[in-house]
Amino acid sequence: MDHLNRLLKRAPAWPLYMLCAAHVFWLFYLGLTGGLGVEPIKALEHAYGEAGLKLLVVTLAVTPLRRFSGVNLLKFRRALGLCSFFYIAGHLSVWLVLDVQQVGQIWADIVKRPYITVGMAGFALLLPLALTSNNASIRRMGAASWRKLHKLTYLAAILGAVHYVMLVKGFQIEPIVYLAVILGLIGSRFIERQRKIA
Template identity: 60%
Template sequence: MATTTSPGPWDRVTRTVNDATRKVPAWPLYIIGAVPPVWIFVAGLTGQLGVDPVKAMEHQMGEWSLWLIIAGLCITPLQRFAGIRLLKYRRAIGLLAFFYILGHLLIWLVLDVQIPSQIIADIVKRPYVTVGFAAFLMLIPLALTSNNRSIRWLGAGWRKLHQMVYAAAILGALHFIMLVKGFQLEPFIYAAVILALLALRLSWFTRWSRRGR
């Protein structure tokens, strides 16, 4: 007579999370994701962000973008190693991360530097600006191809293209490390998390390729 094993606590958690997310579409994320930028902008206008609201707005938009990039990078490991299925939210999270970075850049361009010649000079001469701008440029093709038509058109190349998000994420964390004055732990934590997620992906890919031989 065959015996069945009852699901463990983690299996029940996984099933509960998957059952809940199955009922929740991805589109509300776009609405929720629009709230922090609006709050940041209003807080800046109303003097709630300290003596230098422009810098505070830049920082908060940049930090939110890093959080979103890390959240997007967590989705595949969560499915592979924990069985939690959140893949349908990855596109929304990725696009929100891109628009947060775009907002971060626009605040720097329009409200902070303002002078076109100075903008170009900063990109060329200031390494942390160069690194951050390079990360933004990497994300442009990813945002433009985050749609079903591009997936069909690019085929297997789509997945390879979107692996560039890891390089962009590392550059984003490096931008933060180079930007802050003195030693601060926070940007190094972001860098460590991104590198750990990349290591997880590489270890899974190595095992998968060996099984395929």
């Protein structure tokens, strides 16, 4: 395990951003060229949203993974979180620009459709986290305040999973699994904290 962690420590985080950008553009290219099926806008919207949710899960898993297995991915957590935000921003952009297109209809959907309301709330929580995911913000805010702010990740992830559960038609196991995994990862943090207090 120590050998693996030494290798991970030497590995740079920037390739994650490159892979994320390449995948974002690749999915968009597939949508333009018919590679996403007969409803490319809906498929692209879903692909971006699910990729963002998956990366949120991976981001939340970094701390429990280190605690329970010893694998230390902390240096990659910021990149994972930002890549998750980029996908979710892409998901929102496709909905706004390519799907709905009408400004009045956008606001009506946010107000009248609960799953969109929940999704927008999750994105609103992620926005300040993305904007402060840099060393300058940590210095300006102070480490303690910065950590408190970034605990909003927990609520944003829950809202994202609930958005997915509400979005699908009928009973589907996949979005429920996402929600259960996210709740489990967040719950493990509180259990560990209570154990330390006790």
